[in-house]
Amino acid sequence: MKGPEWKYVVIVEEKEKGNPRVQCCFCDKVYVGGSARIREHLHGEQNTVIKQCDKVPEEVVDEIRKLVQEKKEVKMKKRKLEALDKATSSAVSKPQWPTLPSLIKNEKAVDESVPWLEHFIVQLLTTVISS
Ligand SMILES: [Zn+2]
Numbered sequence: 001m002k003g004p005e006w007k008y009v010v011i012v013e014e015k016e017k018g019n020p021r022v023q024c025c026f027c028d029k030v031y032v033g034g035s036a037r038i039r040e041h042l043h044g045e046q047n048t049v050i051k052q053c054d055k056v057p058e059e060v061v062d063e064i065r066k067l068v069q070e071k072k073e074v075k076m077k078k079r080k081l082e083a084l085d086k087a088t089s090s091a092v093s094k095p096q097w098p099t100l101p102s103l104i105k106n107e108k109a110v111d112e113s114v115p116w117l118e119h120f121i122v123q124l125l126t127t128v129i130s131s
Helices: 004-008 035-043 058-092 100-130
Strands: 009-013 021-024 030-032
Touching (some): 021 035
Antiparallel strands (some): 009 021
């Protein structure tokens, strides 16, 4: 899938392996490159092998900058989600809380003890009253 940066180049020579030879639509520079290289040429970020285009219109620079920014954000979000996934899955694997069945069991035990307790109190009270 080719991104919008490909609108601004003409493929001069398609290669079987690796990136094609492309020509910039603005300055006619011919270079070998894929999407990243084309974006670099257009928006002129530092530490790139390729020189920034000196004829690219400002709105295209903006468009490509936004595109690069979006790509960075998507990558960061993905990393955050992966970190979150790891954190939650490791928390789940630690058994700390009682399970629902065990809670229900305990509640039943309390319920069953109540009639006996009532009976005991009634007996106690009758004893106290009658004495
Ligand atoms: Zn150019």
